[in-house]
Amino acid sequence: MFTPSKKTIEEGDRVVVYFNRDRMSLVHIKSGQTFNSKFGNFHHKRLIGCDYGSKVASEDGTGFMHILRLTPELWSLTLDHRTQILFNLDISAVIFNLEVRNGSKVVESGTGSGSLSTSFARTIAPLGHLYTFEFHGERAKHAQKDFADNGIDKYITVTHRDVCKLGFQLPEETDMIGHIDAVFLDLPSPWEAIDHAIAVMREGGMLCSFSPCIEQVQAVCLKLDQSDFEEIKTIEVLMRNYDVRVQEDEELFLNNPYKTFESKQQQLQQQGDDNKSQVRKRKKWESGTVESFEVGCIQGEMNNKLMMKPQTMERGHTGYLTFARWMPKI
Ligand SMILES: C[S@@+](CC[C@H](N)C(=O)[O-])C[C@H]1O[C@@H](n2cnc3c(N)ncnc32)[C@H](O)[C@@H]1O
Incomplete structure (x- = not known):
């Protein structure tokens, strides 16, 4: 990959x-x-x-x-959904706001279908590492296999564990405690994992919690506020797509058709166009054409215009992203 x-x-x-x-x-x-x-x-x-x-x-x-x-973006669009997943729009907001980069040490739970994990792996590689935790055994195994098949397993450690009960510490990873730059939680009760996150985070590290419901956001914000987190903010990222296409557009010169007709004829003659037919074509800009036409004595123009319109089906709410920085008081 x-x-x-x-x-x-x-x-x-x-x-x-x-x-x-x-x-x-x-x-x-x-x-x-x-x-x-x-x-x-x-x-x-x-x-x-x-x-x-x-x-x-x-x-x-x-x-x-x-x-x-x-690529990680195409992986998120084509992977086998074993759970709800994070999509590219939320993923980009997570990675940017968590300040994750090459060399970062990141903790994530749950792994789910590995959609976010794969983007994390690309961002932290080759110097960083992702520790991802999943309490569903089959999902953990499946994610491990996908990471190996995609050639990113050397950047990821998958652990089968309930993080709300057992936390994130891995005894064999001696440089983990106090060195985690970013923690990402996609859990039903993320507030239960926040003390465990603090146990591995470095001072100034970032935490993000993804929750579909505002009640979960409220509980997380209260817990963050009581736990020495600063810069607490919640965002929702929505995408608006536009279709861009060429559209035909008829315009009749109703104000003064005769005058327009004369000036149009003069204009065409000045351009050296000796074609006397009532339908004339000329090139407009790089893209479209303009056709002149006549209805009775009224002149008009048929324009090809580039039009933009919002798509009718928009992907709606996925979840709220709550970010905060851990700044312990001395
Ligand atoms: C919505 S999925 C995560 C999707 C993932 N963010 C992605 O983009 O593919 C949530 C996962 O968290 C796992 N989970 C729930 N509670 C957990 C806990 N206490 N410890 C570890 N994993 C947990 C679930 O089994 C599920 O696979």
Whole structure:
């Protein structure tokens, strides 16, 4: 996953096949296998040796797809959901506000489906480390396997544990206590894990709690306030997408059609256009065309305009992100 310099697809690679924004899948390349889709069938053998980013036709030539290199962003869009997951918009806000960077030591719970863990791993690599905790045994195992398959397991330690009862300390990790730069909690009762977080955090380290309900946010904020945390803030991140497309737009010159007609004719003649037909075309800007036309004596223009409109279906509330900095009083 962290080899952007790799140009071509090889046996064993995990790739993302992309049909459109809403249709993409994770594919493990194995030469004997075929990827079947409503856009056609694709033999893996034919994908091996293609450049990442290539457009590949289906076996019968009727469909096509693009093959993309797996990134943490595409992983979050294509992974096998075993739990609710954090999506890229919240993930970017978490990583930015937690001040996580290469070399950071981060604690996370629960691991869930490993969506956030994978972005954490890319950000802290190669010098930092992620300690992630999950109390559901199968989920912990599955996440460990995914991290190994994606080649990021050397940056992540997965521990199967109830952190509200047992906390985050790992006896074998001697430089963990007092050195954790950031803690992220995605738990039903995060306030129960805050004392455990303090036990491993460095002074000035950041904590974030993700909760879907405002009652959970209130309980977390109260606990943070009683526990020497400063700069407490809660945010909700919402995305607004816009569709951009070319739209035809008719404009009639109703104010003074005759005058407009004359001035239009003069303008066209000045441009050296000797075509006397009533429908004329000329290029406008780089993108669209303008067609002149006449309805009775009234002149008009048909414009191609670039229009933007918000998409009707917006992804709504996912959760509240509460951030705070641990500043213990001496
Ligand atoms: C919503 S999921 C986390 C999703 C994850 N943030 C992601 O992006 O994929 C919450 C996880 O926390 C785990 N969990 C709940 N309580 C826990 C506890 N006390 N200790 C450890 N893990 C816990 C659950 O099993 C679940 O897998």
